Each structure stands twice: as C-alpha cells, then as structure tokens.
Amino acid sequence: MTDTRTRIVWDYAPAPESPDHVRLRDSYGLFIGGDFRDPIDGTRVPTINPATEQPVAEVAFAGPRDVRAAVEAARAAQPRWAALSGLERSKYLFRVARLIQERARELAVVESMDGGKPVRESRDVDVPLAAAHFFHYAGWADKLSYGVGGREVAPLGVAAQIVPWNFPLLMAAWKLAPALACGNSAVLKPAETTPLTALLLAEICQEAELPEGVVQILPGDGAAGAALVREPDIDKVAFTGSTSVGKDIQAALAGRGVSLTLELGGKSANVVFEDAALDQAVEGIVNGIFFNQGHVCCAGSRLLIQESVADVVIGKLWERMGRLRVGDPLDKNTDVGAINSREQLERIEELVAAGEGEGAQRRTVACDLPDRGWWFAPTIFTEVAPAHRIAVEEIFGPVVSVLTFRTQAEAIEKANNSAYGLAAGIWTDKGAKAFEVASALQAGVVWQNTYNHFDPSAAFGGYKESGFGREGGPAGLRPYLRIS
Amino acid sequence: MLGKRSIKTTAKQQGIRLAVSMLDLTTLEGADTPGKVRHLCAKAVCPAPTMPEIPSCAAVCVYPSLIGIVREALEGTGVQAASVATAFPSGQASLELKLRDTEEAVAAGAEEIDMVISREAFLAGDDTRVMEEIVRVKEACGDAHLKVIIETAELGSYDHVRHASMLSMEAGADFIKTSTGKAASGATPGVTLVMLEAIRDYMERTGRPVGMKAAGGVSVSKAALHRLVLVKETLGDEWLTPERFRIGASSLLNDLLMQYQKTQTGRYARPEDFSKE
Numbered sequence: 103m104t105d106t107r108t109r110i111v112w113d114y115a116p117a118p119e120s121p122d123h124v125r126l127r128d129s130y131g132l133f134i135g136g137d138f139r140d141p142i143d144g145t146r147v148p149t150i151n152p153a154t155e156q157p158v159a160e161v162a163f164a165g166p167r168d169v170r171a172a173v174e175a176a177r178a179a180q181p182r183w184a185a186l187s188g189l190e191r192s193k194y195l196f197r198v199a200r201l202i203q204e205r206a207r208e209l210a211v212v213e214s215m216d217g218g219k220p221v222r223e224s225r226d227v228d229v230p231l232a233a234a235h236f237f238h239y240a241g242w243a244d245k246l247s248y249g250v251g252g253r254e255v256a257p258l259g260v261a262a263q264i265v266p267w268n269f270p271l272l273m274a275a276w277k278l279a280p281a282l283a284c285g286n287s288a289v290l291k292p293a294e295t296t297p298l299t300a301l302l303l304a305e306i307c308q309e310a311e312l313p314e315g316v317v318q319i320l321p322g323d324g325a326a327g328a329a330l331v332r333e334p335d336i337d338k339v340a341f342t343g344s345t346s347v348g349k350d351i352q353a354a355l356a357g358r359g360v361s362l363t364l365e366l367g368g369k370s371a372n373v374v375f376e377d378a379a380l381d382q383a384v385e386g387i388v389n390g391i392f393f394n395q396g397h398v399c400c401a402g403s404r405l406l407i408q409e410s411v412a413d414v415v416i417g418k419l420w421e422r423m424g425r426l427r428v429g430d431p432l433d434k435n436t437d438v439g440a441i442n443s444r445e446q447l448e449r450i451e452e453l454v455a456a457g458e459g460e461g462a463q464r465r466t467v468a469c470d471l472p473d474r475g476w477w478f479a480p481t482i483f484t485e486v487a488p489a490h491r492i493a494v495e496e497i498f499g500p501v502v503s504v505l506t507f508r509t510q511a512e513a514i515e516k517a518n519n520s521a522y523g524l525a526a527g528i529w530t531d532k533g534a535k536a537f538e539v540a541s542a543l544q545a546g547v548v549w550q551n552t553y554n555h556f557d558p559s560a561a562f563g564g565y566k567e568s569g570f571g572r573e574g575g576p577a578g579l580r581p582y583l584r585i586s
Numbered sequence: 587m588l589g590k591r592s593i594k595t596t597a598k599q600q601g602i603r604l605a606v607s608m609l610d611l612t613t614l615e616g617a618d619t620p621g622k623v624r625h626l627c628a629k630a631v632c633p634a635p636t637m638p639e640i641p642s643c644a645a646v647c648v649y650p651s652l653i654g655i656v657r658e659a660l661e662g663t664g665v666q667a668a669s670v671a672t673a674f675p676s677g678q679a680s681l682e683l684k685l686r687d688t689e690e691a692v693a694a695g696a697e698e699i700d701m702v703i704s705r706e707a708f709l710a711g712d713d714t715r716v717m718e719e720i721v722r723v724k725e726a727c728g729d730a731h732l733k734v735i736i737e738t739a740e741l742g743s744y745d746h747v748r749h750a751s752m753l754s755m756e757a758g759a760d761f762i763k764t765s766t767g768k769a770a771s772g773a774t775p776g777v778t779l780v781m782l783e784a785i786r787d788y789m790e791r792t793g794r795p796v797g798m799k800a801a802g803g804v805s806v807s808k809a810a811l812h813r814l815v816l817v818k819e820t821l822g823d824e825w826l827t828p829e830r831f832r833i834g835a836s837s838l839l840n841d842l843l844m845q846y847q848k849t850q851t852g853r854y855a856r857p858e859d860f861s862k863e
Contacts, residue, residue: 381783
C-alpha cells in the first residue's frame with residue numbers, strides 16, 4: 103500500500119509553570135516573636151536562582167544577637183504553648199497544613215526558583231508531603247502518650263532546628279510539625295541558599311494565628327547555625343545536613359544535657375538481584391539517584407547489581423538516562439533541574455574527576471545545558487572498585503556509581519561496607535530474600551522494589567555516620583518528648 | 587514520571603494529529619451494517635473536512651463479514667482495511683475454524699488481521715499451542731499484516747502480559763495488541779508499558795521491530811497522548827508512526843477532533859459539530 107501521509111514529528115513543547123501568581127516581597131526579615139524584624143547588624147543577602155544566577159529576593163541574615171533574641175522569644179512562648187491542650191495545639195497544626203495546601207502552587211514555584219529542583223517534584227512531592235507531615239502530627243498532638251507506649255510525656259522546651267537546602271520546605275515541616283505537636287517552641291534556621299519557602303511558612307504561621315514566639319525562622323549562614331546550637335537556653339537540637347557539621351554540633355553539645363537528633367549524609371546502596379523485575383528496577387534506580395538532581399541524603403548512589411544481570415541493567419539504565427529531560431526547573435516536563443549552588447557543583451565536579459582519575463569508567467548523558475546557571479548532566483560510573491572515592495564519599499549530585507556482586511552474602515557485605523547507613527533499596531521478586539537481606543542491612547530505611555518513597559507515618563533516620571534519632575511517624579515524637 | 591508529562595500548545599496539536607494518523611477506527615457490533623461501515627470508512631479517510639491538516643486514520647477495523655465493503659470503500663485512499671478473525675473475541679474455536687476465518691477475511695480483502703490468542707491454552711500453560719496457532723494464522727495471512735491480541739484483562743498479571751507478548755513476537759506477530767475491547771479493561775498505562783518494554787527487549791535481542799496496538803479504554807485525547815508519551819520514552823521516535831504504533835478505538839476520534847479544534851479556537855465545540863461516523 104502506498105502511504106501518502108507525511109511523517110509527523112512529535113516533541114514536547116515547553117510547558118513552563120508560570121511564576122506570575124507568586125507574590126514575593128523584595129526583602130524578608132527575620133521571623134521572631136510572630137513578626138518579621140530587621141536584623142540587628144543589618145545584614146541582607148540576595149538569594150539566587152541556581153537556574154539563572156539571578157537574585158529572587160533579598161533575605162536578612164541573622165547575627166549572634168538575633169539568634170539570642172529568637173531563643174528568648176521561643177523560651178517566653180513555650181510554657182503557654184505547652185499548657186494548651188493537645189487538641190488546641192492540633193487545631194493550629196491543621197490550620198498550617200491547610201494553608202500549605204491552599205498556597206501549594208506558590209510554594210512549589212518558589213521552591214523551584216530558589217533551589218533549582220524541577221517544579222514537577224516540588225508540586226508532587228515536596229509541598230504535598232510538607233502538608234502531610236503537619237496533618238500527621240496534628241493528629242498526634244492530643245494522643246502523645248499513645249505514641250510512646252502509654253507512658254507519661256512532657257515537652258523538652260525550646261528546639262533549635264537546622265535544615266539543609268535540598269528539601270527546604272519539606273525539611274522545615276519534618277522538624278516543626280513534631281516539635282510543635284509535642285508542645286515545644288522552635289527556632290528554625292533554613293539553609294543559606296534556600297530560605298524563601300521557610301519564610302513563606304513563617305507567613306503561613308502568621309496567617310494561622312499561631313501564638314507569637316512558638317516558631318522563629320532565622321535565615322543565615324553556617325555561623326548563625328553554629329551560634330544557635332551554642333545558645334545556652336536551648337533544650338533540643340535537631341540537625342539535618344552534612345556529617346562534618348553534625349560532628350561539630352555533637353562536640354558543641356557534649357556535656358550540656360541538650361537532646362540531639364542528627365540526620366546526616368549517606369552513600370546508600372541500591373541492590374539489584376538477578377531475579378528482580380529489571381525494567382521496574384531501572385525506574386527505581388533513576389528515581390533513587392536522579393530525583394532532585396541527586397541532592398538527596400538517602401539517594402541510591404551506590405548501585406549494587408548482581409553480576410549475571412549487570413550488563414543488561416546498565417544497558418537499560420543508560421538508555422533510560424538518555425531520555426531524562428535536563429533543564430529549566432519551571433518546565434513541567436523537566437526531570438533533572440539545576441544544581442543548587444556553584445559550591446555544590448564544584449564538589450560534584452571534584453569527585454567526578456577523582457572517579458575518572460582512579461580508573462572508573464565514566465559516561466555522561468549528552469544533552470544541551472542552559473548557558474546560565476549551574477548544571478550537571480546525569481552521569482554513571484562503571485568499573486567502580488569499593489575503594490574508589492566515588493564509592494565511599496557522598497557526591498550529592500546526579501552521579502551513580504555501579505558496583506557488582508556475585509552472591510547474596512557478598513551483596514550484604516558490600517552494602518554494609520560504608521561509614522554511612524541511611525537507606526537502602528532491594529530489588530527482587532522473592533519475598534523471603536527481600537526480608538532476609540533487609541534485616542541484615544545496616545540502614546535506617548530499607549525500600550523493597552521502590553526507592554525514595556516517603557510517607558509521614560514512616561520513620562526515617564540513620565545508622566552509623568548517617569546520624570541518630572527518627573523523624574516521621576510515632577517514632578518521630580520521641581526526640582521531642584521527655585518520657586517518664 | 588512518564589504519567590506526568592505536560593503536553594501543551596504545539597505539542598498537543600502535533601500529538602493529536604499523530605494520534606489520528608495512528609487510529610484504527612473500529613466498529614465491532616452485531617448491529618454493524620454495510621451502510622454504517624461505509625460511513626465509518628468515509629470518516630476514516632477524511633476525519634474533519636473543515637480541518638484539512640488532520641490526516642486520515644490508519645485503518646478501519648471490522649468483523650470479517652464486512653471487510654469486503656471496507657476494502658471497496660477504502661480503495662486507493664491509503665487507509666488500511668483491517669478485520670478481526672480467529673473466532674474473535676473469545677478465540678474458543680478449533681484451529682481449523684480459526685484458519686478458515688482468517689483465510690476468508692484475507693480473500694475478501696483484509697490487509698490487516700487482528701487475531702486473538704487462545705487464552706484458554708495460555709492460562710493452562712500450553713505455550714506451544716499458543717505459538718503454534720499464531721504461526722499457522724500468520725501463514726494463513728499471506729501478505730496481510732498480523733496483529734496478535736493477547737487480551738491483557740484476562741491474563742491476570744503483568745508477568746503474564748510480558749510472557750504472552752514474547753510468545754506472540756517469537757511466533758511472528760507483526761503487531762502485538764492489548765485487547766479485544768470486549769473485556770473488563772483494555773490498554774491501561776501499566777500493560778501498555780509492559781508490552782512496549784517487551785517489544786524493546788525483543789528488538790534488542792533479534793533486531794526485528796514489532797508494532798504495538800493499544801486498544802480498549804483509550805477514549806479521550808489525554809489518554810491517547812499519554813500512550814504516545816509511553817511510546818516515545820520507551821521505544822523512541824522511530825515508533826511514533828502508524829507503521830509501528832496504533833490505537834484501536836471508536837469514540838476517541840471525535841474527542842481528538844474536539845480537542846484539536848479547541849487548541850485553535852480556544853473554545854470547545856459541541857459534540858454535534860462532528861459526525862458520529
């Protein structure tokens with residue numbers, strides 16, 4: 103048969119999420135005692151869109167005296183907050199949750215503009231999960247003792263909380279929701295490069311008429327964080343971030359009777375057995391390492407594949423990687439957005455160079471990257487030896503290191519052969535094998551046939567140098583309660 | 587990830603045109619008459635007289651008794667005449683009958699044959715018989731293209747869907763097709779993806795490209811565009827042609843036309859603005 107039709111070429115047109123509805127102020131102060139204040143020493147710093155290198159807004163940075171004022175405001179507010187019944191506290195938390203939902207679109211766009219992550223991810227993961235955490239802990243506020251086996255509970259007091267730049271709003275929600283539900287007041291320091299959604303959350307606290315001083319939001323750099331944990335009048339520190347800063351905090355708190363939760367780095371193993379559904383495993387690998395440009399503490403950055411299927415899986419993975427769409431974070435079809443900061447990009451480049459230098463085989467997807475902004479194309483390393491730096495150190499970028507194993511025992515041994523122990527993935531269709539391996543892995547979270555799957559009812563936290571303490575679910579109440 | 591692609595503006599227009607060109611416009615009812623089938627053929631050749639940029643559909647698909655009419659109506663248009671066969675939709679008949687059914691359809695002018703696998707044999711574990719039937723029907727097809735319907739809704743699991751896809755391709759299918767349209771569900775995103783992955787793996791192993799037809803349940807533009815996303819990101823642009831991918835549907839065409847018109851006028855048309863057949 104003759105076919106006279108001309109061939110129709112089909113590609114996705116740009117589908118940008120419009121930022122027009124976003125009402126950002128030109129400048130944000132420090133949120134202390136229910137109001138936005140000017141910083142005492144007057145420091146204001148622009149926050150940069152990593153996809154364009156353009157400033158998004160100007161933000162006040164807290165100095166030591168601001169930190170002191172914030173802790174004092176939190177201390178003053180805490181007894182009245184704790185004296186409210188759990189039911190009353192839960193009403194406020196429900197209100198915050200609903201306001202997050204109401205402003206979801208705005209929060210998603212700002213999160214992507216400030217941090218570089220694809221808007222599909224901010225819209226479908228970060229913002230809904232942040233609301234879900236507030237909903238979840240709102241539900242616990244009047245049932246605290248049921249969450250800890252029926253024992254007597256009391257709040258700790260003032261919680262100092264420091265969150266990283268990879269999930270700015272979501273991490274703020276992880277920290278604030280349980281702290282507030284338990285009757286603590288909080289001083290939260292968002293990351294230096296991504297303070298905006300936390301400041302919008304401060305607006306939401308105002309809108310929800312949360313009592314003054316229950317939540318403080320203090321943008322600032324590392325010095326502000328260091329000052330905060332050294333404040334004498336705090337009862338609790340919760341930190342998510344790098345292992346080196348975590349160690350510094352732990353040293354600063356030694357002997358002070360301040361409770362501590364650390365959620366630190368990882369080099370999590372994603373283990374693919376030969377009997378796995380390989381196409382699904384490939385999707386899981388992609389989600390495990392390229393989700394949020396690999397800026398995920400529990401990213402599946404060490405991919406362990408059984409030797410018998412290694413070539414097949416790597417082939418499928420490479421092909422899949424070639425179809426990832428890298429670019430404008432505000433385009434709804436973007437899979438991999440911008441690297442959060444120049445500093446982080448340099449760190450990724452350094453480790454990738456080290457990987458090449460040590461003899462691992464590097465392949466990077468050929469794709470057009472925008473001229474402005476900070477970008478790193480999805481990259482895979484094969485022929486990686488367990489001793490290579492790229493198999494040991496956290497890269498925190500869209501780079502996966504592939505190692506192989508022959509037997510189940512070897513898989514477990516290699517997976518556990520790490521200073522870290524945050525998360526792990528297991529891919530197999532055999533249930534018995536999955537349970538056996540899961541119980542042998544030293545990781546705070548083990549996903550079976552999925553990866554990077556988060557839910558407010560599931561506890562999250564690490565082993566070894568990945569930290570201690572749990573966030574999420576009833577286990578996430580314990581770090582904020584005195585239990586007797 | 588693939589379920590979330592945002593198809594807007596020009597991508598939507600081009601996608602709709604592509605989907606129309608891949609459409610097997612289908613009627614498989616006891617009440618089908620020569621008159622109705624002729625109307626359908628006219629619609630397939632020129633789906634929207636007021637929008638000349640809309641291409642013809644890929645084929646018109648009917649029962650064997652009406653294929654002669656279809657062939658006559660489509661002669662010289664480039665639109666293919668397709669017939670179901672092999673005791674469609676249940677496949678519960680002897681191999682002899684199925685072969686007769688196929689031969690008669692081809693003799694009457696079918697350029698494409700949509701056969702059903704014997705689910706009875708497949709679910710009983712008799713892979714040999716499933717393949718044997720496909721091989722024999724393929725022989726009976728002669729030059730006609732063979733699409734093999736695995737009827738995913740009756741197979742019970744994705745593992746079975748993949749296995750049946752592989753058996754069909756090994757046995758010589760030119761296309762593998764999800765459904766008859768007569769079962770509880772059809773070309774869901776899940777089974778479509780599993781079958782596309784099977785085609786990709788088979789292609790990698792043997793070098794032979796096999797087409798795919800998603801039929802059943804794809805009745806609105808959004809669903810059709812979503813299936814195209816799956817094709818594009820699983821098998822690539824080489825499969826985005828009517829020679830390699832088809833959509834079997836009856837009511838989808840008018841929704842595609844309505845959506846297309848909306849991209850041009852900014853308003854939705856009334857259903858009455860498009861002919862039913």
